[in-house]
Amino acid sequence: MTEPHRETYRARIPYESLDPLTIGSAGDDTLVHRDELELEMPAANLLAAIYPDEPPPVPDTTAEARRALSSPVAGPTLAELLAGGRSVTVVIDNQFRPTPASRILPAVLDEIERAGTTEATVITGNGKVFPLSDSDIEQKVGRENLDRMARLGIPLLQNDPLNYDAYTYLGVTSRGTPAYVHRSITDHDVVISIGQAQANHWGYGGGGKLIMPGVCADATIEANHANFTMSPQTHYGALAGPMRSDIDEIATMAGLDATLDVLLDTRGRVIEMYFGPHPVSHRRAIERFNAIYTFEPLAEQGPADIAICGVFAPTDHLFFHTGWGCMSADYVVRDGGTIIYTSPSPGVHTAIGDFPGLALMDLMKPYMPPTQANYERMLRDIHARVIQMWAGCIWAPIYEVMLKKHLTLVTLAENLEMAADIGIDATTSLDEAFAAAMERHGPDAKVVILPYARYQLPANMVRLDAQPLRFPQEALR
Template structure:
């Protein structure tokens, strides 16, 4: 092959306060970087075939609530005015809660429920400001909740007075769950189902870490994040299994699981009993975004180029999950080029720069096997908090074995240099350096939506935790 492949790599961001509240018919302009790659070097360019978005998110929510994939409908669950807690995700997640809640509130009002609560599953993330709340929940929904006497609570993981101890999981995690969840008859969770480096998000994850106390979050994250069985597609791995066990202990009744495309639009929504609805939605997610790995027919790539899309990109802390997915298609000693503008997040209390929280890896830099061993020691000695470590520590582990180059905004370069992350503003420069590093015959793979995408062979929906040697995941 003597031609060139013209790659288009998504490189975009949105104010997280606008995510999930765009009109159903609006279009997000796709911002992209472009790169010409010699065809003889191209191993694979893997772009998903996404279905069309639903016409109306609120109508789709009404359909899902009335037609569960398993178990009773929401109307049936609320018969007799049973009490209910509704858990929604936080300001950094793109689930369009403001468009979904009208359908839920309709059912609560129709059932004559007098005891209802909505709580944001913040986990250990900073509390939502009034502006966050208005954007995430919606002013009309807030007014309606006030009329119905439905309070809006936020998770406060250090206030142990508001948590109920439910026991210890089979993996040894003490389960402290918010009393608003444990004291109601019906508990539903509304969130986005997607692949992540823990296995999958959504479903029971709205309970743990969403509405759990600090001790529960740290025990789960610290014990299981670095397990070789915790990886993309590991629904039955120890971390995700522990999460779902805590959700079951907490009485999670049903979940409303949302699939979003790479423009933040709803493409599917399922409601039903925990954990069946979540698993059904994940199966659908994998049909769209899991891919047949090119490594199966060839050796791993020398270079993998990853992009990010607007509904996920504001902090590299959230965007960079795809490093762990890319890990499975590029060889040890290879290069991961990760394009992420990471513009940062401005809140009412200050500004979080694009590489906020990634600076926690600085004491272990430059990446090395000795640094990784020291990191593991510090994790298990509880000398570092794994709420943040759950993301940067796995990225660090990849960096021990592979070279990471970050393509980002110029304002992030100084912080990247201080941390010790190789960064540039130019994809062309990053690619040229990688080709110089690996030679003219280097094989290149493209994962334009790495944070969503995962090799199909990692997808495991079996019921029991997996048992295999660590090198099987390399």
């Protein structure tokens, strides 16, 4: 007897951590090859496969930067800010952010040179991330820009959070964070930042985040992260949450004048830019980001039993960075459900050594397996400063998700031993991970596919004005 025909759905899941290849006359970076995993599953199990409707990339990133700098969303142009040769500091993001600073800086340097500025600095907002190597700097800043900066006498600095002589103490924020900000910021007339605006598990990246943690000292970063990372009001879509609000307050205290906020698509290409006063420009960029990448909650159909997440950001070499989407997927998967997270995580070579793909995730090992008792012990260690929350700000929220959901990591074979040592369920096969999840949840399990989970978030998570609360799982049922 033959079985009845069942329709199938072939899912294509991004699975990449590739640096982009430079092609095209405009010099824009375009991913000419996309690594993907395929999964064939019964169509009846598919609850939703959520893909954003992305606008086309700009044809010329440098030209778009010039347009944004001369057409701010509000307030003065960059030329007006620099009028009279006022001193300026430009903050760019670090080597783990795909913002194409090398193609944006020519437009900024044009304005600096045109204004006759005699004192200017470019600084990488490393926060507590290790310094950029020479090759990182060349890739991030660009050889032509470095040569031009040398000719103009513009130094390139990097944040050094333990060297307190390099920082100015600005006081304490309204939430109790001591604000130490790099002197290159506080000693100059004009401060602008260049960074990517996107959703993340703190609320959103970009804007004032280039100041905090970007160019702040260790004490400031640790106080902010330890006090607010684990707050229920710190989550995807929470621009007014305590962590992001504290970040923006420090940026205001530091005198951040304007931000150039870049929207990148899921291939790392620039789709839009916004320039204007802090925090107005960043908010405008985030509103546009939300219009593209939020999705309607699964209130009628959901929640899902299984979520399958992909990885797409071109500079993501560590699960420490790719894994943010676990916190987004949390909101569409029922408690007791499974999150399958595909992330090759090939590791990274740095100026201070090589880091494996699960580097820093091993810091959760003393608290494994995820239990309520171990979670409470972790919280005590956070507030006793036993744990440095610069790293904990990522693995601790993932651990929190693992208290409620089963996490399976699909990754490269070289990461399996370390995953097993930490206590993370891992495999090299998406088919194997999916089969195990179906076995766990039964033949009628409902599946949601979030191919770009690190960007994607339910629209009802977005809280731009009011103090937000976590979206209750009960409301999804």
